[in-house]
Amino acid sequence: MKKSHANYVPLTPISFIRRTAEVYPTRDAIVYREFRQSWSKTYERCVRFASALGKCGIRTGDTVAVMAPNIPPLFEAHFGVPMSGAVLNALNTRLDAAGIAYILNHSKARLLIIDSSFTDLVNEALADIKEKPAVITILDEYGPEFTGDCETDYESFIASGDPDFAWPMPDDEWDSVSVNYTSGTTGNPKGVVYHHRGAYLNAVGNNLAWAMPHHPVYLWTLPMFHCNGWCFPWSITAMAGTHVCLRNIEARAIYEALAAEQVTHLCGAPVVMSMMVNAAAEDKKSLPHRVKMMTAGAAPPSAILGKMDAAGFDVTHTYGLTEVYGPVVVCAWQDSWNDLPAGEQARLRARQGVRYQVQEEFTVVDPQTMQTVPADGETMGELAFRGNVVMKAYLNDEKATEQAFAGGYFHSGDLGVIHPDGYVEIKDRSKDIVISGGENISTIEVESTLYQHPAILEAAVVAQPDEHWGERPCAFITLHPDKQATEDEIISFCRDNLAHFKCPARVIFGDLPKTATGKIQKFKLRESVAG
Numbered sequence: 001m002k003k004s005h006a007n008y009v010p011l012t013p014i015s016f017i018r019r020t021a022e023v024y025p026t027r028d029a030i031v032y033r034e035f036r037q038s039w040s041k042t043y044e045r046c047v048r049f050a051s052a053l054g055k056c057g058i059r060t061g062d063t064v065a066v067m068a069p070n071i072p073p074l075f076e077a078h079f080g081v082p083m084s085g086a087v088l089n090a091l092n093t094r095l096d097a098a099g100i101a102y103i104l105n106h107s108k109a110r111l112l113i114i115d116s117s118f119t120d121l122v123n124e125a126l127a128d129i130k131e132k133p134a135v136i137t138i139l140d141e142y143g144p145e146f147t148g149d150c151e152t153d154y155e156s157f158i159a160s161g162d163p164d165f166a167w168p169m170p171d172d173e174w175d176s177v178s179v180n181y182t183s184g185t186t187g188n189p190k191g192v193v194y195h196h197r198g199a200y201l202n203a204v205g206n207n208l209a210w211a212m213p214h215h216p217v218y219l220w221t222l223p224m225f226h227c228n229g230w231c232f233p234w235s236i237t238a239m240a241g242t243h244v245c246l247r248n249i250e251a252r253a254i255y256e257a258l259a260a261e262q263v264t265h266l267c268g269a270p271v272v273m274s275m276m277v278n279a280a281a282e283d284k285k286s287l288p289h290r291v292k293m294m295t296a297g298a299a300p301p302s303a304i305l306g307k308m309d310a311a312g313f314d315v316t317h318t319y320g321l322t323e324v325y326g327p328v329v330v331c332a333w334q335d336s337w338n339d340l341p342a343g344e345q346a347r348l349r350a351r352q353g354v355r356y357q358v359q360e361e362f363t364v365v366d367p368q369t370m371q372t373v374p375a376d377g378e379t380m381g382e383l384a385f386r387g388n389v390v391m392k393a394y395l396n397d398e399k400a401t402e403q404a405f406a407g408g409y410f411h412s413g414d415l416g417v418i419h420p421d422g423y424v425e426i427k428d429r430s431k432d433i434v435i436s437g438g439e440n441i442s443t444i445e446v447e448s449t450l451y452q453h454p455a456i457l458e459a460a461v462v463a464q465p466d467e468h469w470g471e472r473p474c475a476f477i478t479l480h481p482d483k484q485a486t487e488d489e490i491i492s493f494c495r496d497n498l499a500h501f502k503c504p505a506r507v508i509f510g511d512l513p514k515t516a517t518g519k520i521q522k523f524k525l526r527e528s529v530a531g
Contacts, residue, residue, distance in 0.1 A: 002029065005300060006411070009169065010169055010170050010171070010175075010195035010196060010197070011171055011173045011196060011197045011200040011201070012082070012169060012170050012173060012174035012177070012197075012199075012200055013082075013177070013196065013199045013200045013203050013231070013237075013238075014079050014082050014083050014177075014234075015169070015198075015200075016203070016234055016237045016238040017039075017042070017043050017046060017079050018043065019238075020038045020039050020043075020237055020238070020240045021040050021042070021238065022042035024039050024215075025038060025039055025040035025325065026038050026039075026040065026238045027039055027215070027240060027242070028242045029041070029042040029237075029242065029243065030042060030072050030075060030242070030243050030246075031242055031243070031244045031245065031261055032072055032111070032142065032245040032247075033142055035072070035142075042076070044163050044168065045076055045080070045158055045467065045499070046076050046079040046080040046083060047080075047083065047161070047162075047163055047164075047165050047167060048080075048158050048159070048160075048161030048162065048163055048165070049076055049077070049080025049081070049083070049084075049157075049158055049161060050080050050081075050084040050161070050165060050167045051084075051161035051162040051163075051165035051167075052157050052158060052160045052431075053080070053081065053084040053086060053161075053201050054084055054163035055160060055163075056071075056111070056134065056157075056159070057110070058077045058084055058086050058096050058110055058111060059085065059086075060084075060085030060086070060175075061085070061087065061176070062086045062087065062108075062110045062111075062270075063086065063087050063088075063089050063107040063108055063109045063110060063179065064077070064081045064084075064086045064087070064088060064089065064109065064110065064111045064112075064113070064114045065090075065091055065103070065104060065107065065109040065113070065133065066081075066088065066089070066090050066091065066112075066113045066114075066115070066314070066457070067091040067093060067112070067113070067114045067115065068093070068114065068115035068117050068118075068138055068222050069093060069102070069117075069223075069247045069248070070220040070221075070223065070245050070246050070248055070249075071115065071138070071140060071142075071143075071245050072245055073113065073115075073138050073154055073526035074090065074224050075220075075224065075233055075245065076158075077090070077113065077451060078090075078224070078228060078229075078234065079171070079237075080235040082170075082178070082196070082349065083167040083179045083457070084167065085168060085170070085195065086110075087176045087177065087178060087179055087193075088177065088178040088179075088228070089103070089107050089109060089178065089179050089180070089181075089191075090178070090180070090224055090228060091103060091181075091225060091227040092181065092183075092223075092225050092226075093118065093225060094439065094499055094501055095274060095499060096121075096498070096499045097121055097124035097125040097128070098125070098128070098191070099499065100121070100122065101118050101124035101125040101126070101128040101129055101531070102188060102189070103181050103189065103191075104126075104129055104133060105129055106188075106191060106395065106396065107179055107181075107191055107395065108131075108389070109133045110133055110134070111133050111134050111135075111136065112133040112135050112136070113135075113136045113137075113138065113154060114135060114136070114137055114138065115137075115140060115143060116138060116139055116140065116143060116144065116146035116150075117143055117144050119137070119146070120249060122135070123303055134152075134463075135151070135152075136152050136154055136157050137150045137152070137153050137154065138153070138154040138156070139146070139153050139154065140247070142247060143247060145215070151338055152481075153530075155356070155383070170196050170289060172193050173195065173196045173197035173200070174196070174197060174392070175195060175196055175233065176194065176195060176392060177194050177195060177196045177199050178193075178194045178199070178228055179191045179192065179193050179194070179395055179470075180192050180194065180225075180226075180227055180228060180322050180324075181322075182322050182440065183433075183439055183440035183441060183442065190394045190395070190397060190400060191394060191395030191396070191397075192322045192323050192391045192394060192395075193392040193393050193394070193395050194228070194325060194387060194391060194392065195389060195392045197388055198325055198388055198389050198390065198391070198392070199228070199231055199234060199325060200234070201358040201388050202231045202324075202325040202326065202328060202356070202358060202389045203231045203232075203234035203235040203238055204235075204238065204254065204358060205231075205328065205356040205357060205358035205359070205389065206230065206231055206232060206235040206327070207235050207239060207358075208237065208356070208357045208358070209316075209318070209327075209330045209332075209356050210265070210292065210294060210316060211355070212239050212241075212265070213264075214239055214240060214241075215237070215239065215241055215242070216236060216239055216241040216242075216265050217239055217241060217242045217244060217261055217262055217263045217264045217265070218232065218236045218241050218242065218243055218244065218263070218264070218265045218266065218355075219244045219246065219254065219257050219258065219261070219263040219265070219266040220243060220244060220245050220246055220266075221246065221254060221266050221267065221268040221272050222251050222266070222267040222268050222269075222272075222438075226355055226438065227320070227322050227325060227326035228325075228326070229267075229326075230255070230267060230294075230296075230320075230325075230326030230327055231325055232267065233397035236261050236265075241265075241291065242261070244257050244261050249268075249272065249275075249286070249314070250275075251275050251276055251279035251280075251283045252279070252283040252436060254266075254272075254275075255276070255279070255283060255284050255285040256285065258285065258287060258291060259285040259286075259287065259288070262288065262289070263291060264289075264291060264292060265291070265293070266290045266291065266292075266293050266294075267293065267294045267295070267296075268293065268295060268438070269295060269296065269437050269438025269439075269470065270295055270300040270304060270438075270469075270470045271436075271437035271438065271468055271469045271470055272295075272379075273293070273295060273300060273304050273308050273313075273315070274304055274467060274468045274469075275468070276308070276311070276313075277304060277307040277308060277311060277324075278468075280388035283372040286485075287311075287312040288422045289312075290312050290314055291312060291313050291314070292312070292314050292316065293308070293313045293314070293315050293316070294315075294316045294318055294327070295315060295316070295317055295318070296317070296318045296319055296320060296326075296327050300315065300317065300349075300350060300470075302343060302346030302350070304349070304467075305346045305349060305350075306346065309384050315349070316329070316330065316331070316333075317331040317349055317350060317351070317353065318330045318331070318352075318353070319353065319424075321412055322390070322391075323390065323391045323404065323410055323412075324389055324390055324410065325357070325389050325391075327356075328355065328356045328358075328359045328362070328385070328389050328400050329352050329353050329354065329356065329359075329362055329424070330353050330354065330356060331348070331349055331350075331351050331352065331353035331354075331423070332353055332354055333349075348423075350382045351425040352383075352416070352417070352423075352424050352425055352426055353423050353424065354422060354423060354424070356389070358387075358388065358389055359385065359387045359389045360386055360387030360388065360436070361384075361385065361386040361387055362383070362384075362385055362424070363383075363424075364381040364382065364383055364384070364385055364416055364417060364418050364420070364424055364510055365381050365382055365384045365407075365409065366381050366382075367381065367411070369409040370408070370409065372417070372418075373417070373418060375420050376417070376418075376420065377417050377418070377419040377425075378417060378418060378426055379417060379418075380415050380417055381416070381417075382411055382412060382414065382415055382416075383412040383414045383415070383416050383424060384409035384410060384411055384412060385409060385410040385412065385424065386408065386409050386410065387439055390410045391410070413433075414426050415427055432444075432462070432463075432522060433463075434461070434462075434463040434471050434472070435463070435470060435471050436466070436469045436470060436471050436472055436473070436501060437469045437470065437501065438470075441473055441501070441502045441503060442502075443460075443461040443462065443463075443473065445498070445502065446461045446473055446494070446498065446502055446503075446504065447459050447460065449493075449497045449498050450475060450477065450490070450493075450494070450496055452497065453459050453461060453485065453490065453493050454480075454483065455479050455480055455483035455484060455485040455486040456478075456479060456480070456485070456490075457478070457479055457480045457481075458478040458512050458520075459475060459476070459477050459478075459479045460475070460476045460512055460520045460522060460525055461473050461474065461475050461476070461504065462474055462476070462522055462525045462526045462529065463526065464505070464529040464530075465529075465530065466505065472504075472505035472506070473502065473503070473504045473505060474504060474505065474506045474507075474508065474525075474529050475490065475504035475506070475507045475508070476508050476512055476525050477490065477507055477508070477509055477510075478509070478511055479509065479510055487506070487507040487509075490504070490507045491503055491504055491507060506529075508528075508529075512525075513525070
């Protein structure tokens with residue numbers, strides 16, 4: 001028997017918005033300070049968005065880049081862009097001009113939509129691009145005053161679209177829906193291509209793993225540029241929820257939104273939790289109900305988890321990577337853990353956990369034999385994935401794609417163990433990345449910058465624990481015998497040459513430990529700052 005139009009429709013997350021607009025047209029879709037917008041109006045704007053893209057020459061498979069904070073236009077792009085057949089690239093707003101230029105070049109972006117606050121930065125990036133994309137500027141009444149040139153603004157662009165545009169479903173659910181760039185842990189960032197099927201499934205997977213009810217009120221503290229907001233633009237829409245947008249992620253703004261909008265769910269790295277529990281008393285507000293929070297990245301410190309619980313937050317720990325659409329592993333809570341001491345509960349909660357229902361396999365393998373390691377909590381291996389919620393490929397990088405999929409699994413590059421209860425726990429990172437505030441920082445990139453300093457003879461960078469950010473880079477440096485430099489000078493040099501979040505928080509001077517063959521022993525450096 002063959003597939004037909006009656007029994008096969010490609011899976012795509014953009015189908016969620018049509019259903020929600022049909023069933024709950026008057027419910028709030030987006031809240032942004034005093035601005036509120038219904039689902040029927042939001043759907044109409046996304047349709048206009050898709051139509052306008054076609055009118056300006058965007059075709060199926062073209063890349064449309066957006067650089068904006070968590071404001072309504074970036075949410076609308078998660079539907080409007082793929083509804084046109086184009087591929088969405090939500091740009092990391094923390095990048096420097098060189099990083100933005102590389103991504104726009106590599107993705108061959110045809111159109112760039114920017115929030116006006118990034119005008120100067122984007123203009124600097126565009127100066128290094130030969131085939132420049134067309135630019136549309138978002139003029140936000142809640143943002144900074146716009147002082148640049150604006151040939152076309154976002155609202156005029158949306159208004160030019162046809163509200164009755166018959167947007168096409170993807171021909172194949174394997175078609176690309178978005179491309180998200182890694183933080184460049186081994187050099188230039190890689191473009192991770194998502195397909196409609198994977199985005200659809202992980203959007204559903206989020207709701208299953210979190211037992212999401214109908215009509216959640218979701219606060220956007222997680223950047224939408226990060227793995228398409230872990231697929232939550234689509235997850236919350238599927239449940240006819242309300243997206244509460246925040247331009248700036250600050251403790252006072254978070255607590256005000258939590259209280260004013262009766263927020264039920266939010267996501268964020270441990271750094272967001274640290275910001276919330278350590279906020280000044282005048283910035284906090286009491287919560288009318290317990291709020292669910294999902295976190296990922298470096299394991300949350302037990303002290304932070306305890307403070308979050310006392311403040312009224314139920315924290316769920318997850319794990320994932322850009323290559324698997326964000327979180328796809330969850331530390332599923334067991335009823336038998338409820339009576340354990342708080343310290344033991346925190347230890348169990350900090351483990352990465354078990355696979356989402358929508359991911360076929362998640363295990364720890366010996367990278368040489370590809371056999372699953374014993375579930376003894378001691379035997380280390382590499383965390384590996386197999387299933388529909390795995391990236392399509394690295395954009396224009398066949399070699400890296402083949403390496404990532406060697407042996408029939410996606411290789412995470414993270415090392416861990418399987419406990420006797422089947423839960424996985426990360427023990428080390430084979431790529432030596434630093435996870436700071438949910439962002440991956442390449443030690444190789446930081447080291448390359450350090451080596452450009454005329455006084456530095458040798459440099460090595462490792463992660464050191466940080467109560468606020470989870471981890472920060474720590475630089476170990478040997479100076480040339482005839483040259484001098486201070487810690488402040490080294491950090492200032494890095495800030496002049498790197499995005500600021502990538503810069504070392506600490507510099508330690510001295511000889512570096514090495515093997516007999518001259519290789520720097522980073523594990524000894526990590527041990528020295530682990531306390």
